Amino acid sequence: MEQSAVRSPATGTRSSASADATQEIGRRIGEVAEPGTVLALVGPLGAGKTQLAKGVARGLGIASVVNSPTFILMNEHVGRLRMYHIDAYRLEDPEDAIAAGLIDERQVDGVTVIEWADRLAGWLPDERLEITIDADPEDADRRILRWRASGDRHTRLADGVLGRS
Numbered sequence: 001m002e003q004s005a006v007r008s009p010a011t012g013t014r015s016s017a018s019a020d021a022t023q024e025i026g027r028r029i030g031e032v033a034e035p036g037t038v039l040a041l042v043g044p045l046g047a048g049k050t051q052l053a054k055g056v057a058r059g060l061g062i063a064s065v066v067n068s069p070t071f072i073l074m075n076e077h078v079g080r081l082r083m084y085h086i087d088a089y090r091l092e093d094p095e096d097a098i099a100a101g102l103i104d105e106r107q108v109d110g111v112t113v114i115e116w117a118d119r120l121a122g123w124l125p126d127e128r129l130e131i132t133i134d135a136d137p138e139d140a141d142r143r144i145l146r147w148r149a150s151g152d153r154h155t156r157l158a159d160g161v162l163g164r165s
């Protein structure tokens with residue numbers, strides 16, 4: 001029988017003890033991210049998605065302030081690579097936003113960071129690094145980061161920065 005070329009995604013779990021530690025994880029991602037990286041961030045309000053995005057920006061050498069682009073859907077920042085920062089929280093019609101080019105091939109030159117990525121579920125590129133951030137019920141400042149990478153580029157990135165376990 002022919003072997004399938006489709007490999008199962010790589011996964012791992014990390015914990016972060018503070019907002020700074022989450023930013024530091026983001027910074028290391030930004031430092032080594034290659035063009036075409038898609039970072040899909042999932043997690044409830046206040047999970048730390050923007051903290052991670054701020055770190056990515058720092059790692060990319062971006063000087064401008066990175067906040068959740070809640071009202072304009074996408075912010076573009078210029079650094080070593082461009083960072084496209086999307087927040088899908090208030091998207092009323094994801095299909096419409098996708099049709100309007102919210103995620104498109106122009107972003108292959110940079111790093112796309114998507115908060116509330118689960119709201120764009122069916123429209124996300126197959127190749128991506130997805131990080132789900134959850135609170136730790138026993139420690140207000142701790143977060144559990146579960147990652148799942150598909151495609152060589154994103155698997156390399158996750159293995160290098162987050163590690164499997």
Ligand SMILES: Nc1ncnc2c1ncn2[C@@H]1O[C@H](COP(=O)(O)OP(=O)(O)OP(=O)(O)O)[C@@H](O)[C@H]1O
Nearest residue numbers: 016017018019022045046047048049050051141143
């Ligand atoms: N380990 C941690 N990692 C990240 N943030 C933490 C951590 N511990 C505490 N925090 C705090 O949690 C908050 C996270 O806010 P942030 O804006 O990053 O969340 P978010 O997931 O982007 O929320 P939203 O969905 O509202 O955009 C910050 O106030 C941060 O200081």
Ligand SMILES: [Mg+2]
Nearest residue numbers: 049050068115
């Ligand atoms: Mg946010």
